[in-house]
């Protein structure tokens with residue numbers, strides 16, 4: 399069952415649209431914010447609430463890079479792998495992160511703290527290399543600086 | 553030098569509040585527009601010569617006039633704030649540092665086309681811009697610059713912020729409309745074009761953030777003033793940027809027509825110690841490479857096109873002589889292959905082929921004939937073979953890399969390795 403808070407948030411956004419199922423992406427983002435990811439069960443609850451079939455809603459969910467249909471850690475690290483960050487050496491940052499955390503792309507640390515993902519250009523190319531942890535963007539990355547950034551996310 | 557788009561921004565990185573904005577003539581363009589007829593506003597913008605800053609350069613006033621006269625309401629204005637073109641970071645600054653400028657531009661555009669509901673389609677990752685836009689929307693409603701009976705004129709407008717869930721194709725304007733409708737963001741067949749059949753089937757104008765930010769200044773200062781800002785036949789100032797191994801990567805508001813050399817050498821401070829400029833993508837990932845011989849090309853629509861590329865977003869990505877052009881092309885084509893929406897075969901299949909051939913070249917497993925195969929792919933990806941402009945855009949850096957950096961591609965096959973790695 400969607401929580402009262404989830405339903406209330408979805409209802410608020412629904413007011414922006416003339417058609418009910420237009421809220422699909424907002425609704426998926428709202429429940430993901432509450433639950434971390436979108437399980438099959440969650441997907442079905444959202445579909446029922448906004449009047450779509452689960453299959454149609456899954457078609458939407460699987461289209462977008464930042465809707466998670468698998469469990470993720472408490473924090474998601476998204477490392478930019480696009481062109482300016484490539485030129486500025488993001489691959490060194492990836493190797494450092496992978497060995498420090500002991501995970502590759504798409505994997506979650508054993509303690510459930512971090513999931514590591516690649517992401518496309520974050521629109522901060524003047525500060526390359528760049529990554530995002532949850533909603534926060536960090537640029538000018540160095541291995542030494544990374545330790546301090548990760549400390550902020552327990 | 554006049555800098556209408558960035559002149560109000562605060563040094564410390566805090567956004568301009570509505571009080572500061574109004575003190576610096578903010579919302580004066582909207583006041584002036586509301587005293588004009590919508591047709592007069594469209595005419596002023598058309599006379600200004602403003603062309604879209606989202607990449608395609610379509611005339612803004614002309615686009616607005618494509619909403620059929622007497623079309624029933626609702627009509628919609630959508631601000632394209634998806635900004636996912638690799639190498640591009642200009643709209644981020646405009647939204648984070650001076651959000652009211654965008655809201656004022658949207659209000660004027662909505663008035664001109666007769667929209668009473670408008671959306672900002674913002675990419676998911678711009679969380680700071682989202683918070684600042686929400687705060688600015690609240691301030692503007694309180695000040696009656698948005699909402700009902702705006703500034704006592706009788707005009708009503710509500711602006712909603714929609715944050716996306718991450719996919720490059722959402723920036724294509726008809727894919728964007730599907731995304732806003734809560735659907736998979738595959739592009740739509742055109743015609744009909746959005747000004748006739750758009751969001752939920754209603755007339756809709758889609759404009760880029762930077763385009764809309766120019767509008768208040770044009771209405772307030774006049775079309776002639778906007779034309780005179782530029783150093784070329786394309787009007788206005790433009791946010792130009794540079795990333796890669798330059799001394800000072802960044803973003804600068806400069807007259808349209810500023811030469812590439814001036815941007816790279818003066819504003820970006822030239823190349824870092826130990827590297828030389830080898831080439832550049834002038835306007836984001838989906839523009840053709842230019843090389844040293846093009847440094848005196850003016851950054852405007854006609855100038856960059858005459859040099860064989862496109863102005864695109866005006867934010868350039870610099871390739872230096874220590875970075876492998878084949879590796880860079882692989883990185884770009886990986887992006888396009890991943891972000892293809894999968895609707896048409898030349899795009900989804902062609903781009904994954906392209907990526908695999910380039911990856912083999914980089915691993916030292918390239919074969920004679922690979923470059924010819926890549927050239928075929930650029931022809932399959934060309935305009936007219938696919939549903940939208942993603943595929944032709946993907947062909948641009950590839951075809952120009954094959955032309956300008958041919959010897960590097962050949963060396964990968966001959967030496968059975970990437971020469972930049974050993």
Ligand SMILES: Cc1cc2nc3c(=O)[nH]c(=O)nc-3n(C[C@H](O)[C@H](O)[C@H](O)COP(=O)(O)O)c2cc1C
Nearest residue numbers: 604605606632634635636723724725759760763941
């Ligand atoms: C694959 C693709 C991605 C695009 N992404 C963006 C984008 O992020 N922002 C944008 O303003 N325009 C983008 N465009 C261009 C839009 O389709 C459209 O031309 C533009 O928003 C119109 O606004 P303008 O006339 O003000 O430039 C993209 C086009 C394509 C083909």
Ligand code: SF4
Nearest residue numbers: 893895896899939940
């Ligand atoms: S060209 Fe590519 S992105 Fe565009 S509609 Fe076809 S498959 Fe989708």
Ligand code: FES
Nearest residue numbers: 478483519520523
């Ligand atoms: S390429 Fe990494 S932020 Fe743009």
